[in-house]
Amino acid sequence: MALKSFIEVHPDSHFPIQNLPFGVFRPDTASLARPGVAIGDYVLDLSAVASASIFDGPILKDSDCFHQPNLNKFLALGRPAWKEARATLQRILSSTEPVLRDNAAFREKSLFLMSKVEMLLPIAIGDYTDFFSSMHHAKNCGTIFRGPQNPMPQNWFHLPIAYHGRASSVVITGTDISRPRGQGYPSGNSPPYFGPTQKLDFELEMAAVVGPGNELGKPIDVNDAAEHIFGLVLMNDWSARDIQAWEYVPLGPFLGKSFGTTISPWIVTLDALESFACAAPEQDPKPLPYLAEKVSKNYDISLEVQIKPDGQKDSCVVTRSNFKNLYWTLTQQLAHHTINGCNLRPGDLLGTGTISGPEPESMGCLLELTWNGQKPLSLNGITRKFLEDGDEVTFTGVCKGDGYNVGFGTCSGKVVPSP
Ligand SMILES: O=C(O)/C=C/C(=O)CC(=O)CC(=O)O
Ligand SMILES: [Ca+2]
Ligand SMILES: [Mg+2]
Numbered sequence: 001m002a003l004k005s006f007i008e009v010h011p012d013s014h015f016p017i018q019n020l021p022f023g024v025f026r027p028d029t030a031s032l033a034r035p036g037v038a039i040g041d042y043v044l045d046l047s048a049v050a051s052a053s054i055f056d057g058p059i060l061k062d063s064d065c066f067h068q069p070n071l072n073k074f075l076a077l078g079r080p081a082w083k084e085a086r087a088t089l090q091r092i093l094s095s096t097e098p099v100l101r102d103n104a105a106f107r108e109k110s111l112f113l114m115s116k117v118e119m120l121l122p123i124a125i126g127d128y129t130d131f132f133s134s135m136h137h138a139k140n141c142g143t144i145f146r147g148p149q150n151p152m153p154q155n156w157f158h159l160p161i162a163y164h165g166r167a168s169s170v171v172i173t174g175t176d177i178s179r180p181r182g183q184g185y186p187s188g189n190s191p192p193y194f195g196p197t198q199k200l201d202f203e204l205e206m207a208a209v210v211g212p213g214n215e216l217g218k219p220i221d222v223n224d225a226a227e228h229i230f231g232l233v234l235m236n237d238w239s240a241r242d243i244q245a246w247e248y249v250p251l252g253p254f255l256g257k258s259f260g261t262t263i264s265p266w267i268v269t270l271d272a273l274e275s276f277a278c279a280a281p282e283q284d285p286k287p288l289p290y291l292a293e294k295v296s297k298n299y300d301i302s303l304e305v306q307i308k309p310d311g312q313k314d315s316c317v318v319t320r321s322n323f324k325n326l327y328w329t330l331t332q333q334l335a336h337h338t339i340n341g342c343n344l345r346p347g348d349l350l351g352t353g354t355i356s357g358p359e360p361e362s363m364g365c366l367l368e369l370t371w372n373g374q375k376p377l378s379l380n381g382i383t384r385k386f387l388e389d390g391d392e393v394t395f396t397g398v399c400k401g402d403g404y405n406v407g408f409g410t411c412s413g414k415v416v417p418s419p
Contacts (some may be wrong), residue, residue, distance in 0.1 A: 001245070002138060002402075002403065003017050003018060003090065003216035003405070004017065004095045005039060005040070005093045005094060005095060005391055006093070006094070006097075006100075007039050007040050008040060009039065009040035009044060009404075010040065010041075010056045011403065011404065011405075012039050012354065012408050013041070013407075014038075014192075014398060014405050014406070014407025014408065015038040015039055015266075015406065015407065015409075016039075016040070016221050016404045017039065017090055017093050018039070018275075018401065018404055019038070019095075019268060019274065019405075019407065020037045020090065020269075020270070020272060020274050021037065021038050021121055021231070021266035021267055021268045021269065021272065021282075021404045021408070021409075022035060022036075022037055022046075022071055022074075022088050022115075022122065022231070022266070023034070023036055023037070023038065023043070023120075023122045023266045023267065023376075024069065024070055024071060024119070024120050024121065024123075024231075024265075025043055025112070025117040025120060025123040025265075026117065026118050026120065026132065026192060027045075027112050027116070027117055028117075028118070029118065032069065033069040033070070033120050033124065034046065034047040034068075034069070035066050035068065035070075035071055035074065035122075036047060036112075036117075036258045036267060036383065037281065037410070038114065038126055038266050039093055039316070039363035041113060041114050041115070042111045042112060042113060042114060042209070043111070043112045043113075043114050043117055044089070044110055044111055044189065045095070045110045045111070045338065046066040046085075046252075046412075047066050047067050048110035048198050049066070049089075049092070049110060049322040050063075050064075050066040050067060051067075051089075052106065052110075054055065054088060054092060054099065055084070055085065055088055055089070055216065057084040057087075057088065057090045057373070058084075058188065059077060059080055059081040059084050059147040060081060060084050060088070060110065061293045062078070063081075065077060065230065066080075069120075070121070070122060070123050070124045070347070071122050071230075071267070071275055071347070072123055072124050072347040073079050073122050073201075073212070073213070073346075075123070075209065075211045075230050075346040075347055075348040076211070077212075078211055078212045078214075078227065079227050079256070080229060080347045082211075082269060083271065084270065086272075087270055087328075087375060090241060091311070091383055092190065092416070094279065094323060101164040102234045103321045105244075106368060109216065110351070112124055113405045113415065119173070119174075120172060120247075120265070121140070121170070121171070121172050121263070121265075121351070122209075122233075122266075122348035123209060123267075123346075124326040124347050125167040125170050125347055126166075126167060126345050126348055127164070127167055127344075127345070127348045127349070128165040128166065128167040128170055128261065128346060128348070128349040128350075128351070129162050129163070129164055129165060129349070129350050129351065130162060130165045130205070130221050130237055130257070130350075130351035130353060131160050131161065131251075131328065131333050131338060131350065131351060131352055131353040132156075132160070132161040132162060132163075132352055132353040132354075133160050133200075133326045133327055133328035133333065133352055133353045134154075134326055134327065134352075134353055134356045134357075134364065135156075135353050136325065136327055136328045136356040136357060136358055136362075136363070137153075137353065137354040137355070137363075137364055137368065138152060138153075138161075138353075138358060138364065139151045139152060139358060139367075139376065140363065140366070140367075140368040141360075141367065142268070144193060144367060144368070144371065144372045145245060148320055150309060157283075157284075157285055158285070158287070158288065159336055160291075160293070160328035160332055160333045161328060162333070162337070162353075163252040163253050165237075165253075165257065165258065165261065165351065166257075166258035167349070168366065169258055169259060169260050169261060170261045170262075170263060170349065171261070171262055171263075172262070172263065172265055172407075173262055173263070173264050173265055173351070173410060173411045173412050173413070173415075174394065174412060174413070175260075175262060175266070175310055175413055176413065176414050176415075176416045177238055177259070177262070177414065177415050178259070178260075178416050178417070179197060179200055179267060179389060179415055179416070179419055180197055180200075180240050180243065180255070180259040181194070181195055181196050181197070181259075181262050181418050182194070182197060182240060182242075182243035182247075182255050183246055183247065183248050184197075184198070184242035184243060185242070185245060185246045186212060189406045191389060192246065193242065193246075194263070195362070195418075196254050196417075197216070197240035197241075197242055197243055198242055198386070199240060199241035199242040199367075199372075199373065199385075199389040200240055200241075200386050200415060201238070201239045201240070201241050201284060201365050201367050201386055201394045202235040202236050202237075202238060202239075202305065202365060202366065202383065202387065202394070202395075203236060203238070203353075203354040203364060203365045203368045204236070204263055204305050204354055204356075204364035204365065204395060205233055205234075205235040205236065205237050205351045205352050205353060205354055205364070206232050206235055206303075206305055206323055206352050206357060206397065207233050207234075207235040207263060207301055207350060207351045207352065207388065207408075208229045208230075208231075208232055208247050208330050208333070208349070208350040208352070209230045209231055209232070209233065209267050209347065209348075210228055210229065210230070210344045210345065210346060210347065210349070210350065211227070211228045211229060211230045211346060212228055212346060213228060213342055213344035213345045213346055213348065214225070214228070214338050214343050215343060216341060216343040217341040217343075218338075218339075218341070218343075219290075219335070219338040219339050219341060220335055220338045220344075221335065222279055222290065222293045222331055222332060222334075222335035222336060223293055223294050223331075223404045224293070225293075225330070225331035225334040226270060226297075226330075226331050228278050228334055228344065229270055229330055229331070230267060230269060230270070231267040231269040231270055231272070231273070231333065232267070232268055232269050232270075232273065232299075232301075232330075232397045232408070232418045233263045233264045233265075233266070233267055233408065234260065234263065234264040234269075234303075234396075234397050234408050234409075234410070234411035235261060235263050235264075235349075235352075235411065236261065236262040236263075236393065236395060236411055236413060237351055237354070238259065238260045238261065238262070238413070239253075239256055239257050239365070239367075240255075240256045240257075240259070240294065241254035241256070241372070241386070242256075244254070244256030244257065245257055247355040249394070251263065252358070253255045254323060259274075260412045260413070261292070261351075261409055262410060262412070263349070264395070264397075264408050264409055264410060264411035265409065266408060266409050268406065268407075268408055273299050273399065274401040275401060275406070276299050276300045276301065276401075276406065277297050277298070277299055277300075277398075278297070278298050278299065278300050278324055279297070279298070280296040280297055280298040280324075280326070280327075281294065281298075282329055283327070285316075287332070290335065290336075290339055291332050291335060291336060293329070293331055293335075296329055296332075297329060297331070298323060298324040298326060298329060299323050300322065300323070300324050300399060301322060301323035301397050301398070301399050302320070302322055302397065302398055302399070302400065302407075303318050303320065303322060303323065303326070303395065303397045303406075304317055304319070304321075304395070304396050304397075305317070305318050305319045305323045305364075305393065305394070305395055306393070306394045306396075307379055307384065307391055307392070307394075308391070308392040308394070309379060309380075309382060309384075309388065309390060309391050309392055310388075310389070310390025310391065311390070311393075312379075312380060312382075314380060315392070315394065316379040316380050318361055318366075318369060318379070319361060319362060319364060319369060320361060320362055321355050321356060321357045321363075321364055321385065322355070322357060322362075323352075323355060323359070323397070325342050325356065325362070326355060326358040330350070330352070333350055333352070334350065339359075350374040356368060366386050366387065368387070370384070370386070371384050373385035373386060387415050389415055389416060389417045390414070392407045392411035392412060392413070393413060393414075393415075393416075394410050394411070394415040395411040395412070395417055396408065396409070396410050396411075404414070
């Protein structure tokens with residue numbers, strides 16, 4: 001029989017007992033931030049569960065990791081602790097276990113309606129890196145930015161390319177994004193453009209949340225890398241294409257991307273995603289030995305982007321993609337990141353890069369979907385080349401199980417005018 005919770009969970013919910021993603025919330029603005037897991041329409045308060053001495057396994061028994069305003073301390077404990085927590089939580093939420101089910105006072109203290117709480121950034125992010133791991137996205141961007149002759153950089157099939165992003169401007173879903181100002185290409189003999197970006201874009205991404213990490217100077221083997229990934233979130237790497245195009249040679253993206261990056265609040269664990277694992281694409285040429293892994297895994301996660309223009313009632317789906325479209329795996333990204341000795345720390349965020357699929361309807365950003373503004377998209381009668389003020393962009397991600405979903409909820413943000 002399938003595992004079932006005593007809490008009623010709608011079959012369309014992203015958060016059945018099979019998922020149990022971790023986040024950080026507060027019941028109201030006067031109370032402290034604390035870790036929780038999502039179950040149906042509720043959030044289970046892990047500080048309350050810990051205070052009731054319910055985490056009785058060897059690692060979590062005496063730990064204060066759930067009495068923290070973020071998950072970093074829990075992440076640092078590693079997979080054995082994550083598995084211990086998941087097993088305890090699946091047990092106390094199951095339909096057959098009375099400890100929470102039959103204790104009204106405890107339920108009152110520990111279960112909150114998700115619609116009533118405030119979700120916060122679940123981790124303190126020390127460093128944020130963004131990869132470039134979708135071949136379709138890389139080809140399309142290469143063609144648009146550098147021309148169709150040689151769209152793929154020579155290094156692309158040998159290493160997972162990335163740039164160091166900006167951790168300070170990573171925000172939680174629901175945070176407004178101010179249209180950034182900056183420089184763009186000069187036209188003719190004039191000085192460079194300066195003003196609000198005229199090419200504001202979203203990028204459909206997911207991001208891995210790092211667990212224990214490594215000591216400086218001690219790389220992580222690609223075959224051990226999964227032990228360092230707690231789970232995944234949805235991520236929008238908002239991008240100003242005109243600023244980016246003018247500034248990025250030779251050092252890469254800078255102000256065109258550092259003005260805001262939105263993540264979804266619930267970290268879905270690799271343990272919950274395991275039932276949706278699938279083979280990653282065959283890699284040709286074979287990667288160098290340090291990137292050659294025994295098992296090369298992706299996950300079957302359906303992704304969708306909707307845009308809701310200001311004043312419109314309905315949003316419009318602009319793309320549908322899938323996480324399994326990535327060429328470089330999460331574990332190759334992580335191993336590559338540390339191969340020079342660079343240390344990763346608990347709570348670091350590793351963006352996958354824009355997840356475009358092979359079809360025109362599965363491109364992961366407007367730069368590709370409108371081919372740099374040359375082919376406007378039509379949304380319920382109005383057109384878009386790039387994002388306009390008032391546009392709300394929402395990502396969803398979900399794995400379809402047999403009779404249940406393992407989902408990510410949403411990652412959304414609204415564009416507001418430049419200050
Ligand atoms: O091809 C380029 O010059 C730039 C590509 C991007 O903007 C993509 C980037 O941020 C990495 C990614 O999301 O895949
Ligand atoms: Ca990106
Ligand atoms: Mg960004």
